[in-house]
Amino acid sequence: MMSSEHCPISLQVNNEKLILTVFPWVSLLDALRDKLNITGPKKGCDHGQCGACTILCDGKRIVSCLTLAIMKDGSSITTIEGISQGDLHPLQQAFINHDAFQCGYCTPGQICSAIGMFEEGKAKTRDDVKELMSGNLCRCGANMNIIDAIMEIKEMNSHE
Amino acid sequence: MSKLPLIGQPVPRLEGKLKVTGAAKYSGEYNMPGLLYGYVVNSTITKGKINKIDTDAAKALTGVIDIFTHEHRPRLAWFDLQYADMDAPPGTPFRPLHNNEIKYNGQPVALVVANTFELARYAASLVIINYEEEVFCTNLVANINKARSPKRGIATALKPLPPKPTGDFEKAFKKSYAQVSAEFFHGTEHHNPMELFATTTIYEGEGKLTIYDKTQGTINSQLYVANIFGLHFKNVRVIAPYVGGAFGSALRPQYQLFLSVLAALELKRPVRVTLERHQMYTIGHRPSTLQRTRFGADAAGKITSLNHSAFGETSQYEDYTEVVVNWSHMLYPSPNTLMEYKLIPLDVYTPLDMRAPGGSTGSHAIESTMDELSYKLKIDPLEFRLINYGETDESAGRPYSSKELRQCYLQGAERFGWSKRNPEPRSMKKGNKLVGYGMATGIWEAMAVPARAEAILTKQGKLQINSAVTDIGTGTLTVMTQIAADELGLALDDVTFSYGDSKMPFAPIQGGSFTVASVGSAIKAAGKALRKKMWKIAKKIPGSPLKSTDLEDVIFQEGKIILKNNAAAFVSFSQVIEANKNRVIKTTNTSVPNIFQLKKYSRATHSAAFVEVEVDEELGVVHVTRAVTAVAAGRIINPKTARSQILGGMIWGIGKALHEETISDFRMGKYMNPNMAEYHIPVHADIHELDVIFVEENDEIVNELGSKGVGEIGVVAMPPAIANAIYHATGKRINRFPIHFDSLL
Numbered sequence A: 001m002m003s004s005e006h007c008p009i010s011l012q013v014n015n016e017k018l019i020l021t022v023f024p025w026v027s028l029l030d031a032l033r034d035k036l037n038i039t040g041p042k043k044g045c046d047h048g049q050c051g052a053c054t055i056l057c058d059g060k061r062i063v064s065c066l067t068l069a070i071m072k073d074g075s076s077i078t079t080i081e082g083i084s085q086g087d088l089h090p091l092q093q094a095f096i097n098h099d100a101f102q103c104g105y106c107t108p109g110q111i112c113s114a115i116g117m118f119e120e121g122k123a124k125t126r127d128d129v130k131e132l133m134s135g136n137l138c139r140c141g142a143n144m145n146i147i148d149a150i151m152e153i154k155e156m157n158s159h160e
Numbered sequence B: 001m002s003k004l005p006l007i008g009q010p011v012p013r014l015e016g017k018l019k020v021t022g023a024a025k026y027s028g029e030y031n032m033p034g035l036l037y038g039y040v041v042n043s044t045i046t047k048g049k050i051n052k053i054d055t056d057a058a059k060a061l062t063g064v065i066d067i068f069t070h071e072h073r074p075r076l077a078w079f080d081l082q083y084a085d086m087d088a089p090p091g092t093p094f095r096p097l098h099n100n101e102i103k104y105n106g107q108p109v110a111l112v113v114a115n116t117f118e119l120a121r122y123a124a125s126l127v128i129i130n131y132e133e134e135v136f137c138t139n140l141v142a143n144i145n146k147a148r149s150p151k152r153g154i155a156t157a158l159k160p161l162p163p164k165p166t167g168d169f170e171k172a173f174k175k176s177y178a179q180v181s182a183e184f185f186h187g188t189e190h191h192n193p194m195e196l197f198a199t200t201t202i203y204e205g206e207g208k209l210t211i212y213d214k215t216q217g218t219i220n221s222q223l224y225v226a227n228i229f230g231l232h233f234k235n236v237r238v239i240a241p242y243v244g245g246a247f248g249s250a251l252r253p254q255y256q257l258f259l260s261v262l263a264a265l266e267l268k269r270p271v272r273v274t275l276e277r278h279q280m281y282t283i284g285h286r287p288s289t290l291q292r293t294r295f296g297a298d299a300a301g302k303i304t305s306l307n308h309s310a311f312g313e314t315s316q317y318e319d320y321t322e323v324v325v326n327w328s329h330m331l332y333p334s335p336n337t338l339m340e341y342k343l344i345p346l347d348v349y350t351p352l353d354m355r356a357p358g359g360s361t362g363s364h365a366i367e368s369t370m371d372e373l374s375y376k377l378k379i380d381p382l383e384f385r386l387i388n389y390g391e392t393d394e395s396a397g398r399p400y401s402s403k404e405l406r407q408c409y410l411q412g413a414e415r416f417g418w419s420k421r422n423p424e425p426r427s428m429k430k431g432n433k434l435v436g437y438g439m440a441t442g443i444w445e446a447m448a449v450p451a452r453a454e455a456i457l458t459k460q461g462k463l464q465i466n467s468a469v470t471d472i473g474t475g476t477l478t479v480m481t482q483i484a485a486d487e488l489g490l491a492l493d494d495v496t497f498s499y500g501d502s503k504m505p506f507a508p509i510q511g512g513s514f515t516v517a518s519v520g521s522a523i524k525a526a527g528k529a530l531r532k533k534m535w536k537i538a539k540k541i542p543g544s545p546l547k548s549t550d551l552e553d554v555i556f557q558e559g560k561i562i563l564k565n566n567a568a569a570f571v572s573f574s575q576v577i578e579a580n581k582n583r584v585i586k587t588t589n590t591s592v593p594n595i596f597q598l599k600k601y602s603r604a605t606h607s608a609a610f611v612e613v614e615v616d617e618e619l620g621v622v623h624v625t626r627a628v629t630a631v632a633a634g635r636i637i638n639p640k641t642a643r644s645q646i647l648g649g650m651i652w653g654i655g656k657a658l659h660e661e662t663i664s665d666f667r668m669g670k671y672m673n674p675n676m677a678e679y680h681i682p683v684h685a686d687i688h689e690l691d692v693i694f695v696e697e698n699d700e701i702v703n704e705l706g707s708k709g710v711g712e713i714g715v716v717a718m719p720p721a722i723a724n725a726i727y728h729a730t731g732k733r734i735n736r737f738p739i740h741f742d743s744l745l
Helices: A028-035 A090-097 A107-120 A126-132 A143-159 B016-020 B117-125 B141-146 B169-175 B218-229 B255-267 B327-331 B359-377 B381-387 B405-416 B476-488 B515-540 B573-579 B639-658 B718-730
Strands: A007-013 A016-022 A054-057 A060-063 A076-078 B036-042 B048-054 B064-069 B108-114 B128-133 B178-186 B198-205 B208-213 B236-239 B271-274 B289-297 B303-314 B336-345 B428-430 B433-445 B451-457 B463-466 B495-498 B554-557 B560-563 B566-572 B585-591 B604-616 B621-632 B689-694
Touching: A016 A028, A028 A054, A028 B117, A054 A107, A060 A107, A090 A107, A090 A143, A090 B016, A107 A126, A107 A143, A107 B016, A126 A143, A143 B639, B036 B117, B036 B255, B048 B108, B064 B117, B064 B255, B108 B117, B108 B255, B141 B336, B169 B289, B169 B303, B169 B336, B178 B359, B198 B255, B208 B218, B208 B255, B218 B236, B218 B255, B255 B271, B289 B359, B303 B327, B303 B359, B327 B336, B327 B359, B327 B433, B359 B381, B359 B433, B359 B639, B359 B718, B381 B405, B381 B433, B405 B433, B405 B604, B405 B621, B405 B689, B433 B718, B451 B476, B451 B515, B451 B573, B463 B476, B463 B515, B476 B495, B476 B515, B515 B554, B515 B560, B515 B573, B515 B585, B560 B573, B566 B573, B604 B718, B621 B639, B621 B718, B639 B689, B639 B718
Parallel strands: A007 A076, B036 B271, B208 B236, B303 B336, B463 B495, B621 B689
Antiparallel strands: A007 A016, A054 A060, A054 A076, B036 B108, B048 B128, B064 B108, B178 B289, B198 B208, B198 B271, B289 B303, B428 B433, B433 B604, B451 B463, B451 B585, B554 B560, B560 B566, B604 B621
């Protein structure tokens, strides 16, 4: 049973086309972390409750632990590793400047989630940002600095 | 012009770039060919025996390599002591897969090892276990009659038992002008670091292991593994490069370490064991605690009598203790005191230090009682604390090494706008919401323990510093680099700090807010010794301008040893290396706290928290809309990372007062909400305006750095300040944490 249903899929991950075979029950998160050695997306709960595994799939933020890899055959995936080419993304730099992390484990998810949130265009105020980022937990308590960093980039974007 | 010291500068975290790009690797992220995945099977009963474990169906799956149980495991160390780690309380440590006895719900009973994670998880579901259940108890409040005094052990040194009674409490309390007696309770809480506990063990052959472990002490894990598996200490290397939060949960080696090592040694292959989130509720917790207070004061508001009793939960096999009741008399002088601390053994896993253990528990009762007493006396809560300000530590009969708590009160109150408070409960409103202001005092002991560090001047004239210490997100890498750079007058870029590796010099477990004081002091000592070595070599260089100098006559700056009053007279670090025949210069040094000097003083960090809440009485919803915490923690090495530590602590305080609770079903003896959706921690939407003040505090006694540590103090005062603010807003005194909305309707 276990070996007969190996499914070939293709994923565009951080601008690189990758072909892999996975069992249908393998989550996108585990495929990235264990099979492709892309460990930026983190596993904090495996139940879609903490947001640490947030990635961008075809431009939208999703929790990769609640997504099976085979569901995303042909999709374009951006993980924290692919957020910037060369220099840091302004939000990554803002996270450093605002000390928006301590242990760093929720950070990749926070950054991907915030970039996805910008694209959604629903966040108008700081309160909106706090609400729309609340699916990304931080246990170190860097919350205020995280929102400060996101607001800095949000305001910068809105002035462009 | 001399270079600005790096100590005191808000240096951004040196590992920042690695953390924001996903390049920082955690212990469960080391992939390699042939890696096997272990999945833990946990007991579904709370107490009893395993009659039979049937692993046939699981083993029959292609790709399942082996299943380890108490019936199928190698011979392990025999003596309890060999299972004791640096943080083991008095008792007999838990031994995973030791025998068929079940001591608590969720106890690991088998490890399935397979080719893939998914297969291991599936196979684990096929393991059938037949149990014989026994009667158990996990309910603290229902078992108060079983309370007994804790056993003493090595841990008692860092966790002193209550001081002896003074005066005659009962008589003084009865006679006092104003009295308050109250009872407080908080349930079990879990650390819940974001990173799942994981260990990757690589079998290197010939009894050698390299272990990536989630731990707060690489040497603690090394010691534990070497002792249990009978390996040479030097053959066990434990690396904890990045630690995704811990908050105390990784102070003791957890069972995934044991199981990963066991499987790797048996199978002679690399094995990773990662716990699931629900399994992280089986590895230690903040114990549920019941507290009772009776405080009395005279008509002038002076406290005359203090009584604080606490009943904490522990397991049936270890006496885990916390310092809960010692604090009130450290803060407030009183001629009559009575402090009691008792344990109630239950059928649970041994509790484990969780951020500000004991301190945040005790302050809840102490500072809420103080608040209530201030209302009885009709004295402003802040004024009441100032009336009872302890210039010395009366509980120990000695002065403080430093104590700028008064400045915390004054600067915190000023920044917060405490003077705008109408003292009457229910008097302040914003729209349809009640507004309340509350405050509380915080205290945490400033401890230090021995540590070692190595300092190396490299051939390039740069500084390399080594210590086994971890960085659990506290900023250890950054602050240690700052300390080291200042010792040799170098820029940050010229210093490399290697850490999180048991092959480095000894560091204690990272907890209790003592890392800077302990490891920082060791690094300072090593830097100092290196300076001396370098100066000695520099003196001997033919024609050296430093030839007839004393060490005090020179300064180390920008890669040179320079004569203090003549900047033109110097020897460069590269000349020193050259004179040393192009060999590096090394020194390893130990920092041992000077007990004889230190014991003349009480050493503590202090804080004052001021909180504004808004309460919607129709919905019972509470928001902490503003909070200021003023902290006196000696010298702050890095105000940026230290501020984050305090902010994090304040948010933990919000969680403790309003959100966090692991709910037990006492009939089943198990936790009912072991996941991040039902164990509530504050989310972004819960966090509003938080502000941190570090008051000036000069301490030349506590350690050479004058620094006291900031990991716990941010948590201590916030929960009671929130409860006090809720009282001010609503007139309701809720002494049970977390404060649920239904209690405010």
